[in-house]
Structures are given as C-alpha cells and as structure tokens.
Amino acid sequence: MFLGTYAPKLDEKGRIVLPAKFWDELSSGLVLTRGQERCIYVFPNREFEQVHEKIRQAPVTSKTARDFLRVFLSGAHAEVPDKQRRVTIPAALRQYAGLDRELTVIGAGSRAEIWDTAAWEAYYAEQEAEFSDVSEEVIPGLF
Numbered sequence: 001m002f003l004g005t006y007a008p009k010l011d012e013k014g015r016i017v018l019p020a021k022f023w024d025e026l027s028s029g030l031v032l033t034r035g036q037e038r039c040i041y042v043f044p045n046r047e048f049e050q051v052h053e054k055i056r057q058a059p060v061t062s063k064t065a066r067d068f069l070r071v072f073l074s075g076a077h078a079e080v081p082d083k084q085r086r087v088t089i090p091a092a093l094r095q096y097a098g099l100d101r102e103l104t105v106i107g108a109g110s111r112a113e114i115w116d117t118a119a120w121e122a123y124y125a126e127q128e129a130e131f132s133d134v135s136e137e138v139i140p141g142l143f
Contacts, residue, residue, distance in 0.1 A: 002107030007117070010101050014094055015086040019105055022112055023085055032093055034075040035113055037123060040089065040097050042105075042112040045078070089114065 006019040018026055031048040035041035043051065055072070058065035075096065081087045089099065102117035115123070 001109055002112045003109075004107045006105040008103050008105060010089070010094070010099055010103055011086075013088065014091065015088045016103060016105070016114070018081055018085045018087060019112075020085070022105075022107070023081075026087075026112075027081060027085075029078060029080045030087065032077045032079060032087070032089060032114075033072060034093065034096055038097050038119060040093050040099075040114040042114060043110075047110050048076075 002022060002025065004019070004021060008016045008019070010016055025044045026042070029045040031043045031045065033041050033043070033048075052073075055065075055069055058069065060066065075093060077090050077093065079087045093099075097114065098116045098119060099114070100116055100118075104115045104117045104120040106113050106115065106120070
C-alpha cells in the first residue's frame with residue numbers, strides 16, 4: 001500500500017528517485033500514466049494489469065469508455081527503476097502534469113501519484129478544507 005507524502009526533485013534528465021518506502025512495490029517495474037487532476041499515476045506492474053483488465057471489460061459500444069481507454073493507455077509507459085531507485089518520466093507525461101524541478105509524490109493506496117509541487121499545494125489547500133468539513137458519509141461504511 002502506498003502511503004505518505006514525499007518531495008523528490010526532478011533531475012536534468014527527467015528522472016526522480018522513488019521514495020524508499022515505495023521501493024519494494026516498484027523495484028521490479030512500474031507503469032506511469034496520465035492521472036486525473038493533471039498528476040501522473042504510478043502503478044506497480046501487477047496493479048496496472050488489474051486496472052487494465054477492468055478497462056478491457058468496458059463495453060466497446062460506450063464512447064465514454066473508449067475515450068477514457070485511449071487517453072489513459074496512450075499515455076502509459078512501462079519503466080524499470082535503476083539501482084539508484086531512479087525512474088525516468090517521459091517528456092509527454094512531464095508536460096501533461098506541468099512538472100518542474102520541485103515534485104510531490106503521494107501515496108494513494110494502490111498507486112502513487114506524482115504532482116508538480118505548486119499544483120499539489122493548491123489542490124491540497126482546496127481539498128483539505130472540504131475534507132475537514134465533510135458531514136456526510138462519502139465512502140459507505142468507512143466512518
């Protein structure tokens with residue numbers, strides 16, 4: 001499970017050092033792809049295979065499903081981190097997420113997410129206030 005918030009830097013070759021706590025899950029390979037809110041999703045290979053299997057079950061007759069599949073999978077890149085725990089973020093994904101040198105990597109349960117730090121801080125500031133004020137059940141049975 002991916003948990004926590006980390007602040008790696010993007011190097012001049014477009015690489016980041018993965019958080020040490022994520023290494024066991026990601027060391028044998030991972031998939032980077034477009035995520036919602038202009039972040040990059042980072043899936044361990046086996047988790048991405050499960051996500052892909054769910055996507056494959058979507059009806060081909062659904063335009064919304066086809067559109068999602070095309071955008072999601074066309075941005076996917078399989079990567080294997082090097083021995084220094086570095087992974088290269090392809091230029092198209094860096095551009096999509098607006099990544100600069102300062103990054104924030106968060107754990108999101110079954111995946112990690114890579115954010116431009118300024119974008120993450122703006123998103124978090126807005127969402128934290130809403131999170132604090134939630135007075136109804138958002139996820140059934142959670143609290």
